[in-house]
Amino acid sequence: MRLVDVQAAVDAELDRIAPVIDELGALFAAAGHELALVGGPVRDAMLGRASNDLDFTTSARPEQTDRILKGWGDAWWDMGREFGTIGCRKGDWVVEVTTYRSESYDPASRKPEVQYGDSLAGDLGRRDFSVNAMAVRLPGREIEDPYGGVVDLAHRVIRTPGTPEQSFSDDPLRMMRAARFAAQLGFSVDPAVVAAMTAMADRITIISAERVRDELVKLVCAPHPRLGLELLVGTGLADRVLPELPALKLERDEHHRHKDVYEHTLTVLEQAIDLEPRLAARAGLPEGPDFVSRFAALMHDVGKPRTRRFQDDGVVTFHHHDVVGAKLTRKRMKALKFSNDQIDAVGDLVELHLRFHGYGSGEWTDSAVRRYVRDAGAQLERLHVLTRADCTTRNKRKADRLRRTYDDLEARIDRLSAEEELASIRPDLDGNQIMAILGIGPGREVGEAYKFLLELRLDNGPMSEEDATAALEEWWAGR
Structure with a gap:
């Protein structure tokens, strides 16, 4: 310039x-x-x-x-x-x-x-x-x-007007802001600033969770979030504000049987960003950065450090890291004072991000597809983005196969949605009809009957009122 x-x-x-x-x-x-x-x-x-x-x-x-x-x-x-x-x-x-x-x-x-x-x-x-x-x-x-x-x-460098030590002593949040501006502008950070951030990282603990959260959101939604996140991890600030991220730097086993989870995570984030236009086109979300999908990409594997196991043959496993990761994600977001809606959205995406891998080459029944849609709820399009972004294999043939398989799943979802209005799945009988048919009043039994009919709807698709009534009466008689 x-x-x-x-x-x-x-x-x-x-x-x-x-x-x-x-x-x-x-x-x-x-x-x-x-x-x-x-x-x-x-x-x-x-x-x-x-x-x-x-x-x-x-x-x-x-x-x-x-x-x-x-x-x-x-x-x-x-x-x-x-x-x-x-x-x-x-x-x-x-x-x-x-x-x-x-x-x-x-x-x-x-x-x-x-x-x-x-x-x-x-x-x-x-x-x-x-x-x-x-x-x-x-x-x-x-x-x-x-x-x-x-x-x-x-x-293209971030530098403080005076000494960085004095600047960060005056307002420790400026250490987070250095990472945020690096992410927003694509600038490097002056070595003296990096050194001060490293030495003074503990000082961030006096800043309120809300202010830290706001800077983190701006960083994640910036054009180059990897630059800011790497700076937070490298200086030790992430250990204080988002410790789940540096924890992904697992020591690789000597035979390299699993990916570098930290690098994989940053790649997934970048690939999720590339897929964001889908959210505006398919889900009607505003164009531009989508914090929920980006943060879900960043947190999707945070359960791996807690669940890593080495089997006798040396194979590395991370069983249930989706469930563990969702719990860790919810706990961290709660500590950072995120809204309940954001916590639920990101937590659900982390918990569901592995679900697709049970699809195989299309073996799911229509019932399983309906349940996938039901469980994803309002986050379905974001789940599509996260699942696609999570494919970071360098094996082109495998990557193409995974993409085609997910294309098939989305096509089935679109077909069933058009036929059955999957986004608003309800039982074929409502609560008032259930009470009238069974001759009962409001209470726990109505809820149990409703749940039975919902599962029936997911298994079989839409039923006529006559068939649903017969099934309900048979279930009631056999309870």
């Missing part, structure tokens, strides 16, 4: 966002305050990336910023007031303005201690990385780059 290209990209982006920066710059200047576009928007402008989410920093205090934005924007919020941030929306633009500040952590605290600053230079000095420590003064559009962020962008 040449400096002339950087300047051209910045000029083009500043012209695009001129309706915001010129107006706000003039308003703050008229009120006697400094204002600068700062951080990610400046970095992205230099990379030629457009965004309608703009961050500013100012000499104005929050109450002064609040008055200015209320006279300019369409809607306002101040959830970040305790950190000096006031936000607003105007048309398609989302703006957040933060008072110059400096913040640091008490060694035992989970929350930053916010102090307002009095200069742009001081504010930039407390930023996490040099590529985020650049600003554009407004309304004059002068670029401020006191820490060489432009050069680091050109060299």
Whole structure:
């Protein structure tokens, strides 16, 4: 990246966002305050990336910023007031303005201690990385780059403005952010930053689970998650925030009878990413990164370290690693404060990821196919992605065979779905009909009858009401 290209990209982006920066710059200047576009928007402008989410920093205090934005924007919020941030929306633009500040952590605290600053230079000095420590003064559009962020962008490297030790001491979450930015930008990380992350990895334990979770989600959903994950594992941070991942670095047996599980996992993640367009096309999910399918790919084999066994002939087995892995996954996601819906979705995918291997070359009955769909539920399309991504064999013939076999399974699912509405499988009789036929009231017996009819539906497909009634009466008589 040449400096002339950087300047051209910045000029083009500043012209695009001129309706915001010129107006706000003039308003703050008229009120006697400094204002600068700062951080990610400046970095992205230099990379030629457009965004309608703009961050500013100012000499104005929050109450002064609040008055200015209320006279300019369409809607306002101040959830970040305790950190000096006031936000607003105007048309398609989302703006957040933060008072110059400096913040640091008490060694035992989970929350930053916010102090307002009095200069742009001081504010930039407390930023996490040099590529985020650049600003554009407004309304004059002068670029401020006191820490060489432009050069680091050109060299594609993540570096801290001051010493990484001081930066990570001030806010240990920045160690996670280094890995996240590596994954998002595809940049390398300065060796001094890596060394500090390694030495200070224990410091991450003072950060709340929610903040760690949010950084992990951003990393996993980035364009190059392998870069960030390898950095977390290599520095020891993963041992503190996602220990199941480095645990996959199993010592290989001397005869190499099983794959490198850690490398296999990262490959599965990358292959799941390649298959994500299927989720938008077949499941109607939003286009772009899908955290659930990506995290399921990352966690699908975490049960292997707990279940590895060497048989007498030296063969390595991992019996029930799907079930064990699902339990470990749920426990880790719960510790990281994920939502119950996300925990259930990822946990179910991990538990089901081996189910396809019982399909053989198509020996499943229609009943087994129905149960596969029933058990996958709303995660069926994600399970398709995970199962296909889990094929990492270098044997082209075997890989082609597995792909064709799964094509066959999907075709059968599509056919049965069209014929039987598999996505909403229900018994052929509902609860009210069951009670009327058997002459019973609400209670446990109705649930047992319902379960019997559901299993019958899965085994036989749709039945007429007459046949279902006869089967129910026969079951009831023989209980």
